[in-house]
Amino acid sequence: MEKKTVSTGIIGAGFAATFHFECLKKVHGTNVEVEGVFSTDTEQAAEYAKKRGIRACESLEELIDKVDVIHVCTPPVAHEPIAVAALEQDKFAIVEKPLTGYFGDGSDDFNGDTFAKADALEHSLASIERMLAAEKKSRGRILYAENWVYAPSIQKEREIIEKTGSQILWIHGEEAHSGSHAATYAYWKFSGGGVMIGKGCHPLTAALYLKRIEGLARDGKPIRPKAVSARTHAITRLENFKDEGHIRCDYHDIDDFSVMHVVFEDGTIADIFASDIILGGVHNRLEVAANNHRSICNINPNTAMQTYNPVEANFKDIYVVEKTGTKQGWSSPSPDEDWFTGYPQETEAFYRTIAYGEPLESNSLLAAEAISTIYSAYVSAEKAGAEVAVKTF
Numbered sequence: 363m364e365k366k367t368v369s370t371g372i373i374g375a376g377f378a379a380t381f382h383f384e385c386l387k388k389v390h391g392t393n394v395e396v397e398g399v400f401s402t403d404t405e406q407a408a409e410y411a412k413k414r415g416i417r418a419c420e421s422l423e424e425l426i427d428k429v430d431v432i433h434v435c436t437p438p439v440a441h442e443p444i445a446v447a448a449l450e451q452d453k454f455a456i457v458e459k460p461l462t463g464y465f466g467d468g469s470d471d472f473n474g475d476t477f478a479k480a481d482a483l484e485h486s487l488a489s490i491e492r493m494l495a496a497e498k499k500s501r502g503r504i505l506y507a508e509n510w511v512y513a514p515s516i517q518k519e520r521e522i523i524e525k526t527g528s529q530i531l532w533i534h535g536e537e538a539h540s541g542s543h544a545a546t547y548a549y550w551k552f553s554g555g556g557v558m559i560g561k562g563c564h565p566l567t568a569a570l571y572l573k574r575i576e577g578l579a580r581d582g583k584p585i586r587p588k589a590v591s592a593r594t595h596a597i598t599r600l601e602n603f604k605d606e607g608h609i610r611c612d613y614h615d616i617d618d619f620s621v622m623h624v625v626f627e628d629g630t631i632a633d634i635f636a637s638d639i640i641l642g643g644v645h646n647r648l649e650v651a652a653n654n655h656r657s658i659c660n661i662n663p664n665t666a667m668q669t670y671n672p673v674e675a676n677f678k679d680i681y682v683v684e685k686t687g688t689k690q691g692w693s694s695p696s697p698d699e700d701w702f703t704g705y706p707q708e709t710e711a712f713y714r715t716i717a718y719g720e721p722l723e724s725n726s727l728l729a730a731e732a733i734s735t736i737y738s739a740y741v742s743a744e745k746a747g748a749e750v751a752v753k754t755f
């Protein structure tokens with residue numbers, strides 16, 4: 363089969379835009395032509411473009427016009443308008459997590475601590491509806507960049523579930539570390555919430571995905587979430603929190619600890635933890651308790667490699683693992699962190715969908731379900747954990 367060429371544009375020039383570009387270099391199923399980058403921070407865009415030998419475009423529209431697909435690597439508040447702009451031009455949109463959300467009433471002093479969370483649920487559901495409607499009308503599609511779906515350990519678990527007809531009884535997932543780097547992350551009005559959405563979306567979406575797979579494999583029908591109970595906390599904003607300099611603690615109006623208890627329509631359950639208060643490097647793990655097996659998917663850390671380094675300075679030029687606080691003593695270096703995390707596999711799969719119409723694992727319905735569950739969870743947390751129904755699409 364002749365290899366097709368996909369032309370692409372990057373929106374945003376920060377952290378996510380950097381690893382998206384690295385993954386493009388590894389795509390082998392199609393040729394990739396990067397037309398350029400657009401960011402509202404023109405200086406950052408110019409620097410990003412120069413480093414990679416691509417063009418910094420002056421407007422979003424100019425870049426969308428030239429390409430087959432855009433990578434939406436902006437803060438969540440901008441995901442909907444940018445993705446819809448691409449879909450309206452019949453282009454594909456790879457959208458970073460979370461798909462969308464509620465970012466306040468537009469006022470500068472909007473405070474995530476005090477508004478009614480039912481508003482967030484209502485507005486985020488409306489945003490999802492707009493995105494799904496735009497996708498329906500378009501020849502393009504939303505490709506939801508949930509890398510956990512493509513992480514090799516999650517895909518191996520999918521194989522086990524499909525081939526052995528497992529019934530998943532309980533999923534126990536967690537994403538945690540010592541705090542996100544992006545300055546905008548501290549504000550609900552840019553992030554659409556705190557750690558429950560920012561990190562919780564990863565293990566939650568993997569759990570929703572595996573329950574969908576289970577239902578499709580056995581009965582040809584996905585098993586979907588029915589209700590959620592949740593708690594959120596702002597531990598680093600407690601007056602008695604003692605800052606020792608290891609954990610980010612400048613959050614404005616967001617949660618830094620959360621737990622969601624999800625009940626699926628078949629009565630089985632998932633517990634999803636997310637926090638910004640964990641030292642020792644990023645902790646990404648999903649445990650599946652099924653009726654015929656039990657799996658622990660260690661995305662990070664894992665024991666592919668373990669190293670003892672007696673002198674911190676010796677490792678000054680060695681990347682060990684995301685968010686590790688020290689490289690001295692025993693550590694678990696990830697020999698190919700992107701691979702374990704699923705980034706290159708995700709990019710490869712998306713480009714095959716765009717070029718050859720191959721099936722899409724992480725699609726807009728999965729993304730919509732995750733957003734709907736999370737904002738129902740915020741409503742629950744406001745009621746100290748009362749159960750709230752989850753709308754599905």
Ligand SMILES: NC(=O)c1ccc[n+]([C@@H]2O[C@H](COP(=O)([O-])OP(=O)(O)OC[C@H]3O[C@@H](n4cnc5c(N)ncnc54)[C@H](O)[C@@H]3O)[C@@H](O)[C@H]2O)c1
Nearest residue numbers: 374375376377378401402403435436437438440458459544
């Ligand atoms: N999948 C993952 O593991 C992962 C990891 C990190 C971040 N993310 C996601 O990636 C997205 C970006 O996060 P980041 O860490 O790269 O943030 P960042 O702050 O490092 O970069 C954001 C970039 O977007 C630009 N930008 C902001 N508003 C824009 C707009 N309206 N139009 C065009 N450009 C705009 C900024 O100028 C900046 O260049 C977020 O949705 C985040 O949740 C995903």
